[in-house]
Amino acid sequence: MTHDRNFDGLSDKFAKNIYGTTKGRLRHELLIYHLQSNGILSDLGNKAVIDVGCGLGHMCHSLAQFGASPLGIDISEESIQQNLQNPLLQDCDFKVASFHDISDRFDLVVCHAMLEWVKDPLAALEKMTQLCVKRGVLSLSFFSEEAHRYTNMVYGNFDYVARGLQTKSKVKLNPQAPVSYQRVLHWLNAQDELEVVQTAGIRCVHDNMRHVEQQEQKYAELLAAEKQYGVLEPYKFMGRYFHIIVRKIT
Secondary structure, eight states, X not given: XXXXXXXXXXXXXXXXXXXXXXXXHHHHHHHHHHHHHTTTTTTGGGSOEEEETOTTSHHHHHHHHTTOOOEEEESOHHHHHHHXXXXXXXXXXXXXXXXXXXXXXXXXXEEESOGGGSSOXXXXXXXXXXXXXXXXXXXXXXXXXXXXXXXXXXXXXXXXXXXXXXOSSOOTTSOSSOBOHHHHXXXXXXXXXXXXXXXXXXXXXXGGOSSTXXXXXXXXXXXXXXXXXXXXXXXXXXXXXXXXXXXXXX
């Protein structure tokens, strides 16, 4: 990828195709569940919170419901303008900005589904950790390279896998640069000032269901299974997205 991805002109389609489906709904509910289970969403009214790559403000809305007044940043001017006009997001602040340009520090940094859209994921990850105050928390989720490879083998796309997950025909809303959870964890564990609090797979079951109609028909059972097995090995490594909660200890 030659530059960080901008979704101007695609925000409405993105909302419909992602958050208008079980895959977006489930992903969001699971992220909130894991953050809440680890006590990250407590007392947010007294904390500085930023959502990096906030898109159409779904996470900002949820963070505000837990008492935060989050700052959402995105390089998509179209998305930010929609957020500023959304009455449901009046307790949030939004700004057209790149994470490269942010110098403030935050108690909670949220970076969900963004690393797979940037030119240099590890450089972006390093910046995310720099945005955290001491004892601050980073909530990081990204499109998993390992799960993407496995799923494509299940689908029978062996040529695509053999090409190193490279395709000539790009689908605009599909991440083109999935990120290796092994690579990310290796980098995080090498940093003395960081502590990995929890790792979890997101959509470990959903994206591998044989009968896709059951994603909606059995949603309650699906959600329960994702919560139970998403934090357990080996199931969590099958998640289409990988979620890591990181604390900055120094």
